[in-house]
Amino acid sequence: QVQLEESGGGLVQAGGSLRLSCAASGRTVSSLTMGWFRQAPGKEREFVAGKSWGLEMPSYADFAKGRFTISRDNAKNTVYLQMSSLKPEDTAVYFCAARPSIVVVTRTSDYNYWGQGTQVTVSS
Numbered sequence: 001q002v003q004l005e006e007s008g009g010g011l012v013q014a015g016g017s018l019r020l021s022c023a024a025s026g027r028t029v030s031s032l033t034m035g036w037f038r039q040a041p042g043k044e045r046e047f048v049a050g051k052s053w054g055l056e057m058p059s060y061a062d063f064a065k066g067r068f069t070i071s072r073d074n075a076k077n078t079v080y081l082q083m084s085s086l087k088p089e090d091t092a093v094y095f096c097a098a099r100p101s102i103v104v105v106t107r108t109s110d111y112n113y114w115g116q117g118t119q120v121t122v123s124s
Contacts, residue, residue, distance in 0.1 A: 001027075005023045008020040017086065019081070021079075035106075061106075068084075087122060095115055
């Protein structure tokens with residue numbers, strides 16, 4: 001069993017930055033593919049970024065490319081999402097997810113473990 005706990009959300013002005021953290025327990029992130037998703041009010045949960053435990057390059061949603069960076073610190077068993085140039089439309093609850101596979105996928109149903117989420121609010 002894997003437990004995931006997100007932190008780092010908050011209120012930020014448009015153009016600002018935030019770094020989200022996802023601390024894992026129960027299994028090392030070095031053996032998991034990790035993903036970040038988000039869900040805005042009234043919308044479906046969508047893929048933001050993902051990184052496998054292999055050497056493949058991370059994957060990003062189009063809206064995240066050039067602004068968001070996913071990284072992992074295996075020593076701390078933690079995955080990060082660095083977000084910059086934030087926009088009001090980035091406002092959402094951000095979730096960390098994990099799957100015991102080397103392949104990054106974008107469907108929520110393909111992830112086995114989820115955190116509770118952290119709220120990100122970007123003001124205009």
